[in-house]
Amino acid sequence: KAGVTQTPRYLIKTRGQQVTLSCSPISGHRSVSWYQQTPGQGLQFLFEYFSETQRNKGNFPGRFSGRQFSNSRSEMNVSTLELGDSALYLCASSYQGGDRDRREGNTIYFGEGSWLTVV
Amino acid sequence: GIQVEQSPPDLILQEGANSTLRCNFSDSVNNLQWFHQNPWGQLINLFYIPSGTKQNGRLSATTVATERYSLLYISSSQTTDSGVYFCAVGNYQLIWGAGTKLIIKP
Numbered sequence: 001k002a003g004v005t006q007t008p009r010y011l012i013k014t015r016g017q018q019v020t021l022s023c024s025p026i027s028g029h030r031s032v033s034w035y036q037q038t039p040g041q042g043l044q045f046l047f048e049y050f051s052e053t054q055r056n057k058g059n060f061p062g063r064f065s066g067r068q069f070s071n072s073r074s075e076m077n078v079s080t081l082e083l084g085d086s087a088l089y090l091c092a093s094s095y096q097g098g099d100r101d102r103r104e105g106n107t108i109y110f111g112e113g114s115w116l117t118v119v
Numbered sequence: 120g121i122q123v124e125q126s127p128p129d130l131i132l133q134e135g136a137n138s139t140l141r142c143n144f145s146d147s148v149n150n151l152q153w154f155h156q157n158p159w160g161q162l163i164n165l166f167y168i169p170s171g172t173k174q175n176g177r178l179s180a181t182t183v184a185t186e187r188y189s190l191l192y193i194s195s196s197q198t199t200d201s202g203v204y205f206c207a208v209g210n211y212q213l214i215w216g217a218g219t220k221l222i223i224k225p
Contacts, residue, residue: 033212033213037160042215042217042218043205043207043215044215045212045213045214045215048212056212058212088160090162092162106150106167107152107164107167108152108164108213109164110154110161110162110163110164112159112160112161113160113161113162115160
């Protein structure tokens with residue numbers, strides 16, 4: 001089955017602009033989470049959505065936002081971009097819930113990521 | 120919050136060698152996963168292992184939940200094993216270790 005798909009893979013933006021990243025989870029997965037990875041800070045949790053509701057949020061400013069649609073696809077948006085927002089943004093999906101979850105646990109699967117450069 | 124520490128931070132080995140990577144965590148967890156990030160940034164889930172032992176080919180992992188640590192074993196290393204290995208714990212929000220950077224030389 002298809003894995004987690006993220007688009008776009010690479011993008012360059014200018015300071016002050018905004019960006020929207022998209023994530024399509026594995027079919028049947030209801031949980032989508034987003035992470036930011038930078039050389040200095042490592043992997044940091046942004047937020048997690050389950051059935052269109054944000055369940056958890058990391059410690060990021062309000063410029064970072066997200067949403068999940070009824071088909072579980074998710075988008076994240078960063079407004080008023082800063083140079084420090086340059087990073088690899090990773091999306092992950094997991095099933096979470098029911099008998100299948102007891103077999104798989106909360107195993108999460110990552111997409112290939114979106115490389116964002118802010119200039 | 121939960122603290123996750125991985126060791127060693129860097130590891131350089133010759134092809135064919137065996138290695139052990141360690142993950143210590145500061146509190147009880149019901150979710151622990153090991154990941155491999157290749158040089159192109161792709162994160163691959165290796166094991167979901169909140170307790171016990173699992174094996175997958177040349178890789179195996181053991182988590183001793185009562186003592187709050189997990190070990191990842193790589194046997195007969197290959198150059199394709201190079202990359203960063205992460206341990207992450209939690210449930211909806213995974214707390215990540217800083218990773219072990221592994222370089223396998225041919």
